[in-house]
Amino acid sequence: MSTVVSCKHVNKIYRQGLIEVRALTDINLDIEAGDFICLSGPSGSGKSTLLNMIGGLDSPTSGEIIVDGQRVDQMNKSALAELRLHKIGFVFQAYNLIPVLTARENVEMVMQMQGDSKDYRKQHSLAILREVGLEGMEDRKPSELSGGQQQRVAVARAIVDKPCLVLADEPTANLDSVNADNLLKLMRDMAEQHEMTFIISTHDPLVMQRAKRLIKLHDGQIVENNKQN
Amino acid sequence: MNYMGSLLFSLAWRNLWRNRRRTLVILFAIVLGVWAMIFTAAFMRGMSQQVLEDTINNLTGHIQIHASQYLDDPVIDHRFQLLDEALFESLNNPQIKQISSRLRVPAVIASERESTGLIMVGIDPENESGISFLEDSIVEGRYLTDPGDSGIIIGRKLAERLETRLGKRIVLMSQDKDNKITDRGFRIVGLFDTQLEALEKGFVFTGLETSEELLGIKGEVSEISILLYDINQVDVIAAELQQQNPQLDVKTWSQLEPVSKLIVDLYENFHLIWHLIVFLAMGFGIVNTLLMSVFERTREFGLFQSLGLKPGFIMGQVWVESVLLLSIGLLAGNLFAWLSVLATGEGIDVSAFAQGMELAHLSNIIPFVIISKDLILANSVVIILGMLTSLYPAWHASRLVPADAITRV
Numbered sequence: 001m002s003t004v005v006s007c008k009h010v011n012k013i014y015r016q017g018l019i020e021v022r023a024l025t026d027i028n029l030d031i032e033a034g035d036f037i038c039l040s041g042p043s044g045s046g047k048s049t050l051l052n053m054i055g056g057l058d059s060p061t062s063g064e065i066i067v068d069g070q071r072v073d074q075m076n077k078s079a080l081a082e083l084r085l086h087k088i089g090f091v092f093q094a095y096n097l098i099p100v101l102t103a104r105e106n107v108e109m110v111m112q113m114q115g116d117s118k119d120y121r122k123q124h125s126l127a128i129l130r131e132v133g134l135e136g137m138e139d140r141k142p143s144e145l146s147g148g149q150q151q152r153v154a155v156a157r158a159i160v161d162k163p164c165l166v167l168a169d170e171p172t173a174n175l176d177s178v179n180a181d182n183l184l185k186l187m188r189d190m191a192e193q194h195e196m197t198f199i200i201s202t203h204d205p206l207v208m209q210r211a212k213r214l215i216k217l218h219d220g221q222i223v224e225n226n227k228q229n
Numbered sequence: 230m231n232y233m234g235s236l237l238f239s240l241a242w243r244n245l246w247r248n249r250r251r252t253l254v255i256l257f258a259i260v261l262g263v264w265a266m267i268f269t270a271a272f273m274r275g276m277s278q279q280v281l282e283d284t285i286n287n288l289t290g291h292i293q294i295h296a297s298q299y300l301d302d303p304v305i306d307h308r309f310q311l312l313d314e315a316l317f318e319s320l321n322n323p324q325i326k327q328i329s330s331r332l333r334v335p336a337v338i339a340s341e342r343e344s345t346g347l348i349m350v351g352i353d354p355e356n357e358s359g360i361s362f363l364e365d366s367i368v369e370g371r372y373l374t375d376p377g378d379s380g381i382i383i384g385r386k387l388a389e390r391l392e393t394r395l396g397k398r399i400v401l402m403s404q405d406k407d408n409k410i411t412d413r414g415f416r417i418v419g420l421f422d423t424q425l426e427a428l429e430k431g432f433v434f435t436g437l438e439t440s441e442e443l444l445g446i447k448g449e450v451s452e453i454s455i456l457l458y459d460i461n462q463v464d465v466i467a468a469e470l471q472q473q474n475p476q477l478d479v480k481t482w483s484q485l486e487p488v489s490k491l492i493v494d495l496y497e498n499f500h501l502i503w504h505l506i507v508f509l510a511m512g513f514g515i516v517n518t519l520l521m522s523v524f525e526r527t528r529e530f531g532l533f534q535s536l537g538l539k540p541g542f543i544m545g546q547v548w549v550e551s552v553l554l555l556s557i558g559l560l561a562g563n564l565f566a567w568l569s570v571l572a573t574g575e576g577i578d579v580s581a582f583a584q585g586m587e588l589a590h591l592s593n594i595i596p597f598v599i600i601s602k603d604l605i606l607a608n609s610v611v612i613i614l615g616m617l618t619s620l621y622p623a624w625h626a627s628r629l630v631p632a633d634a635i636t637r638v
Binding site: 048052055057058077078081082083084085086088090092094096098099100101109110112113157 | 233235236240243244247528529531532534535536537538539540630631632635636
């Protein structure tokens with residue numbers, strides 16, 4: 001198995017006036033292709049910060065972050081945007097769909113940014129929405145969908161162009177247990193079917209149970225890194 | 230349109246109508262601003278053109294030729310030969326549309342009851358027609374028939390002042406070529422009415438040959454008034470005429486009527502100042518609306534960046550939104566301004582302020598005139614300054630840090 005993500009001695013320090021806050025301390029981590037990983041830990045443990053660093057949404061104070069062979073920590077804004085567009089999918093806690101676009105248009109947007117043809121976009125977005133169980137709801141705006149349905153659209157959007165890595169920040173936090181379970185099942189199926197690596201930050205025990213590998217963070221440090229069945 | 234362009238346009242258009250009330254309020258402000266710019270420009274352009282037309286029509290023409298000292302002392306002594314060969318040659322210019330030669334001297338007019346000083350103008354009626362206001366302003370009686378017509382045309386206000394009327398006789402007294410007092414009785418054959426009282430009270434017209442007889446001269450005039458096909462050529466033609474006739478004094482309308490020229494220039498320059506003032510008020514509204522819209526969508530801009538959109542696209546999206554807003558506002562503003570100008574018909578009647586208007590070289594009806602130059606200026610001010618002012622909100626949106634923006638509530 002090849003390494004998709006590699007973090008070497010990653011540190012992140014936020015400065016709030018004269019006070020320094022250590023968000024991450026000496027993180028060393030290798031994640032292999034096709035993994036389904038859960039980053040867990042209490043609030044403030046650095047889960048979201050680590051996800052943001054890996055996704056290039058924030059930069060480390062020191063250390064190396066390599067995604068699919070590319071040094072994320074050394075990239076400029078434009079190169080990071082290209083990396084995110086082609087290699088990384090995001091799922092957020094608050095769904096973050098574009099409210100003025102329909103479910104299909106939200107999914108198509110990523111393909112449109114990649115320059116796919118109109119027919120291909122339509123065909124492919126309908127297929128992926130069917131796959132996540134939203135057949136017949138393609139033309140609904142986010143405001144016309146339930147929380148669980150919106151998160152499915154967000155998952156569809158994240159995986160539609162088959163990125164090598166999907167980063168999900170507390171994706172089940174706003175869902176009830178049934179919807180959360182369905183979503184996790186869906187994400188794991190997608191990871192297996194499309195051979196994508198998922199890194200999910202959460203403190204939801206249900207997510208931890210479904211992960212192939214569980215990484216626990218505490219005060220910005222990895223305190224546990226175990227494979228699960 | 231490429232795929233990014235269509236995405237940009239589609240998102241911008243939908244976002245524009247996301248908060249309809251806010252969009253409609255700022256659109257109303259833009260429409261009102263554009264309307265005010267164009268409508269006021271049309272009013273000022275109307276005033277400016279009317280000042281110019283009145284100046285040209287009120288015996289001035291585009292260019293005038295006099296004997297060298299006539300303008301300082303406009304008396305019979307300062308006259309010149311009409312059939313001078315050099316002058317005749319130089320007036321044979323394809324740019325010249327019409328020429329009228331006049332004998333124009335100070336005189337005293339007396340009726341049975343009153344007398345007053347004024348200017349007597351001897352004209353060739355055929356040549357004068359179309360170059361000055363006279364023929365079109367006859368309200369009673371008739372226009373002069375030929376240079377030998379011995380009738381006289383006076384202004385209606387002058388007739389009132391002299392307590393005389395059409396068909397009655399008056400006596401005109403002036404100095405002849407030998408500086409002797411000369412006089413002659415004339416029958417009033419026509420009354421003219423203009424919007425400028427000074428013209429009606431200050432000028433009387435008779436045939437050129439009749440005035441020559443009265444003043445004892447032949448083939449000499451005190452003034453040649455010239456109308457060109459293109460007013461913009463006035464300086465060039467005047468310079469040519471002056472060069473060809475150095476013994477004469479050639480003056481353009483703007484040299485002869487500097488106050489009118491000043492008023493025309495003032496209106497011209499005021500357009501831009503007025504447009505900038507209106508835009509200043511409107512610009513704050515545009516920036517405020519766009520900034521509010523950007524702040525509301527901070528998380529969305531963070532999402533765009535996390536999906537792989539570059540900061541330039543985000544900046545472009547906000548910018549295209551403002552361009553769409555401005556374009557709709559401009560379209561509606563232009564339409565309303567055009568309809569408003571149509572509704573004013575021939576102009577607005579300001580005869581209640583007649584004396585004040587005359588001081589400003591204006592007549593009683595002010596027309597509204599829209600010309601492409603003013604439309605281009607108003608629209609350019611709005612679109613160029615609007616696009617520039619919207620750069621700040623657009624730049625602000627593109628500078629957001631995605632990790633912060635995506636979590637913003």
